[in-house]
Amino acid sequence: MDKSRLEEIRSRFQEEMQTELDSQAVYELRKRYLDRKAGLVSGLMKGMRDIPAAERAEYGESINRLKDWVVDHLGELEKKAKERELQKRYEQEKIDVTLPGKKIVRGNLHPTTLVRNEMIRVFSGMGFEVYEGTEIETDFYNFTALNTPKDHPARDMQDTFYLSDEFLLRTQTSSGQIHVMEKRKPPIKILSPGKVFRSDDDATHSPMFTQMEGLVVDRGITLCDLQGMLDQFVQKLFGAETKTRLRPSYFPFTEPSVEVDVSCFSCGGTGCKLCKGTGWIEILGAGVVNRKVLENCGICSDEYSGFAFGIGIERVAMLKYGINNIKLLFESDLRVLKQLRG
Numbered sequence: 001m002d003k004s005r006l007e008e009i010r011s012r013f014q015e016e017m018q019t020e021l022d023s024q025a026v027y028e029l030r031k032r033y034l035d036r037k038a039g040l041v042s043g044l045m046k047g048m049r050d051i052p053a054a055e056r057a058e059y060g061e062s063i064n065r066l067k068d069w070v071v072d073h074l075g076e077l078e079k080k081a082k083e084r085e086l087q088k089r090y091e092q093e094k095i096d097v098t099l100p101g102k103k104i105v106r107g108n109l110h111p112t113t114l115v116r117n118e119m120i121r122v123f124s125g126m127g128f129e130v131y132e133g134t135e136i137e138t139d140f141y142n143f144t145a146l147n148t149p150k151d152h153p154a155r156d157m158q159d160t161f162y163l164s165d166e167f168l169l170r171t172q173t174s175s176g177q178i179h180v181m182e183k184r185k186p187p188i189k190i191l192s193p194g195k196v197f198r199s200d201d202d203a204t205h206s207p208m209f210t211q212m213e214g215l216v217v218d219r220g221i222t223l224c225d226l227q228g229m230l231d232q233f234v235q236k237l238f239g240a241e242t243k244t245r246l247r248p249s250y251f252p253f254t255e256p257s258v259e260v261d262v263s264c265f266s267c268g269g270t271g272c273k274l275c276k277g278t279g280w281i282e283i284l285g286a287g288v289v290n291r292k293v294l295e296n297c298g299i300c301s302d303e304y305s306g307f308a309f310g311i312g313i314e315r316v317a318m319l320k321y322g323i324n325n326i327k328l329l330f331e332s333d334l335r336v337l338k339q340l341r342g
Contacts (some may be wrong), residue, residue, distance in 0.1 A: 002276055003336055004063055005044065005045050005294055005316070006044065006063070006066055007285075009033070009040050009041060009044070010066060010069070012040075013033060013070055013073070017073055017077055021077055021081055022081050022084070022085065023078065023081045023082060023085060024075060025081070026077045026078045026081050028143075029074065029077070029215070030074050033070050033074075034067070034070065034071070034074075040084055041063065041066055041067050041070055042067075044063045044066075045060075045063060051290065059297055060243065072306075074213070082338065084130075085135070085178075088112055091094060102216045102263060104314070108337070110196055110329075111317040111320075111321055111323075111328060112210055112314055112317050112327060113312055114317070115313050115316050115317045115320060116154065116210060116212070118237065118312050119193075119212055119233075119237065119311075119313065120191065120193065120212075122232075122233055122236045122237060123191050123214065123233070124191075124235075125143065125236075126229065126232065128185075128189050128190060128191040128214065129189065129190050129191065130190070130191050130192075130193065131176050131179075131180055131190045131191070131192045132176075132192065132193065132194055133170070133173065133175060133176035133179060133192060133194060134164065134170075135169060135170055135194065135195055135196075135197070136168070136169060136170070137168060137169075137170040138166055138167060138168075139165075139166055139167070139168060141175040141178050141179065141240045142160075142168060142170050142171060142175045143155060144310055144316055145175075145178040145293070145297070146172075146174055146175070146178065146252060146253040147253050147290050147292045147293050147296070148252045148253070148291060149169070152252060159198055159199035159200060159322070160198070160199070161197050161198075161199060161207075163201065168195075169197035170194075170196055170197065171196055171197065171198050172196055172211060172213065173192045173194050173196060173211045173212065173310065174192075174213050174308060174310060176190070176192035176194075176213060176292075177190065177192065177213060177215040177308060178214070178275045178296070179216075179335060180192075180218065181294070181297035181298075181299055182297050182298070184300075185267055186217045186218050186219070186299060186304045186306075187216075187218040187219075188216065188217040188218070188306070189215070189216050190214070190215050191212060191213070191214050192212070192213040192214075192215070192246075193210065193212040193213075193313070194210065194211065194238065195208055195209070195210055195211075195212070196208070196209060196210070196211045203208040206314065206326050206327070206329075206330065209312055209313070209314045209326070210312070210314055211313065212311050213309070213310045214290070214306065214308065214309045214310075214311075214314055215297065215306060215307075215308045216229075216306050216307055216308075217289065217304055217305070217306030218304065218305075219303065219304055219305075220305065221304075221305045221306050221307055222288070222307075223256065223258070223287075223288055223307065224245075224307070225247060225307060226288070226307040226309065229303040229307075230244045230260055230284075230286070230309070231243070231244050234262045234283070237316070237320075238262060238265040238320075239265050239307075241263075241265075241267055241268065242262050242263055243262070243263040244260055244261065244262055244263075245260070245261040245262075245263075245280055245282060246258040246260055246261075247259045247260075247261065247311070249285060249287075251285060251287055252290070252342070253287075253289065253290050253292070253293050253294060254286065254287025254288055254289060254290055254307075255287065255288060255290045256287055256288055257285070257286070257287035258285070258287055259282055259284075259285055260282070260283055260284045260285070260286055260309070261280040261281060261282050261283065262281055263279060263280060264279050264280065264281055265281075266276075267279065274319070274322075280321060282311055283315070283316065283319075284311035284312070285309065285312060285322065286307065286308065287307065287308065287309075288306070288307050288308035288312070289304065289305065289306040289307060289308050294306070314326055317329065321339075323336075
């Protein structure tokens, strides 16, 4: 019986197990010695046929003892490797509880969103429904149906982004009132907020801004109803002492048309930097719905009347938060946003 081969394998294994092994190395060592086909220990069994019959039993027992010895040591090596790896992981994931905690910065809704939500809440309390139209409109709904035909000079008041001869980016949410009046019969009481687009860009104007259009159509609606509703609105938005003032103006879709001012909520109407010393701040445009607009939608103008108003939400946000440049609402400057956190 060739015992030298067994001792050679034992010595080789002892030498290899002296180094510090990780789990992968232990796995490879196990495969190298105990693999059924190519393992060094397992390969000893292949030589059994060359051993004399009288010695085969003793030779087989020697191989099994070597195999058990290797298995036992491999188990110890694997256990130590896992302990080292676990300890290393603990060191990597260790947390120093004495270190100061990370400051969590709280976010907030955008000022325009805050004002939009507040305005919807106020008007919803007066019975208005919210209607949101599409940002791409046809020329008919954006202009023609609102008493602004192609040759009308009022078109020059708005620099429009045209997508084609027929389609454009809406310049006003007033187009929403046409869609509603075509589909519903009075009484109508809707609010139409959304983005509008005009080729205009300076400190107080943006090519894209948010507008809120309001429309009421019923029997006997007058300009007095409009002012009464606006009084309630500005008092809930800016304070109970706020008043409104109507000034004559012109819009093709209302007649008569008015610009609406509110008494300065900063100085109470005495005059300050915000109101430029006048005591009043212009806030929106409004008027009694033009009879032609009602008739374009199939509503009898002899039986029904209505009022409409349009207000720029960014303008209200600028007034409410003391912002002097509309671009600050879009630039995401953290210095500005931290001051606007509600």
